[in-house]
Amino acid sequence: MRYVIVGAGAVGGAIGGRLAQSGREVALVARGAHLDALRTDGLRLITPQGTERLRIPAYAHHEDIGPLRRDDVIILAVKSQDTEAVLSDWARAAVTGGGTAGEILPVVCAQNGVANERTALRYFADVVGMCVWLPATHLQPGTVVAHCAPLSGILTLGGFTGAAERYARLLAADLNGSSFDAPVVPDVMRWKYGKLLNNLANALEALVGRDGVPDAADLWQTVRGEGVAVLESAGIAYSTEDERQAVQGSRMGVVPIPDVVRSGGSTWQSLTRGGGVEVDFLNGEISMLGRLHAVPTPANDLLRREVIRLAAEGLPPGSATSDELRAELAKAAL
Known part of the structure; x- marks a missing residue:
């Protein structure tokens, strides 16, 4: 699977960086000076274990990526006020082999608040909720700090719809190997x-x-x-x-x-x-x-x-x- 991190700020950058460090394929989506820094110098990920500069492909929009792949997982890490505009756009993205992202690909709401999953379900058939415990900082373009150890965070997952449960378990397996604990629960919204x-x-x-x-x-x-x-x-x-x-x-x-x-x-x-x-x-x-x-x-x-x-x-x-x-x-x- 390839993880497309839409909103590669503090949370998105930390998740994407840790996944990339563990050998998973990642694409970062950002904007402005942060995007410029990611493209020029890579993601500078600072953790208690040290600092690493990660060369991860970075894009401004799904049109820059080209047709999305059928094995892509979209991890949404924008602030909640941007959710609807971003997802209504990404849901229309073309997918290799036919169809759209909203019809074929899962979206994971790696966000605070409780309104994002219902909003996502208006545009995507498969929605995974994620309860994010991940103290991280993004104030400087190109740089993300993940402050915790030995785990960077606990990312509790659950399918917001029954069909999305399998995506939650696949993602959990990769996160568990990437400095996170990612329990899969039947009641993610309670968390x-x-x-x-x-x-x-x-x-x-x-x-x-x-x-x-x-x-x-x-x-x-x-x-x-x-x-x-x-x-x-x-x-x-x-x-x-x-x-x-x-x-x-x-x-x-x-x-x-x-x-x-x-x-x-x-x-x-x-x-x-x-x-x-x-x-x-x-x-x-x-x-x-x-x-x-x-x-x-x-x-x-x-x-x-x-x-x-x-x-x-x-x-x-x-x-x-x-x-x-x-x-x-x-x-x-x-």
Whole structure:
């Protein structure tokens, strides 16, 4: 199989780089300065085990690749706000021997949030969900840092449709040989809802900055508590922190890398790069479900609104304080 990584940023680049290191065939899809660097110098993958420059074919679009192969697996690693536009385009890509990608090829949603799989199913017949535990950083064109060891991450897989289960198992076999653990489960979306609860912290970290997070512990408990209340009211099952810890154990821990400063999470990185943010599909998912099930979500509403404001105004992470957020939350309660 060839793995076509659409969105070769932090997560996509780490997955693609590790697969390539283990001898799997990979194609990276990127844009702008990152694509230029990949084509000129290759992917610079930094891990606790060292730095390697990987010469992996890199493309801007499926038309650059030419007709896709019948053994291709598309791994989607773009932010959730870009999912529909990207998949509606890639679904129309021609496949060698006839047919289109949407009809013939599987797509794997290696993304945060829980809306991507349903969106993908509008365009692709075979959809695999992936719950991504993979601390990684992409701030410099051509460079991706994967921070954990001995495993780079845990990538829980499951067919979003029954027919996609076989693709999940084939992918798991290759990931298990590429510095990942990739368990295949029958309830991958339960794991993704559990990850969603953790990802609600991304917005808070982006707003107050990494150094401000300890002072915002009460806000985090409020934000997560709203998320739990919403999922339970909606009858949506989610994995627990105890379950995650049992799977992770000591096999995946952040390891300091010389001369590399670990950055913040994905929303922090998006604000730093000046790109779009996926908060609508994280805290915004909780807000949406809260409205559907009459559960108030003022803290998640506030974080979503403030992250969008920072992105629109081009402000960096850490442009708010926990006291400012508490004051705004108190106003909402009046």
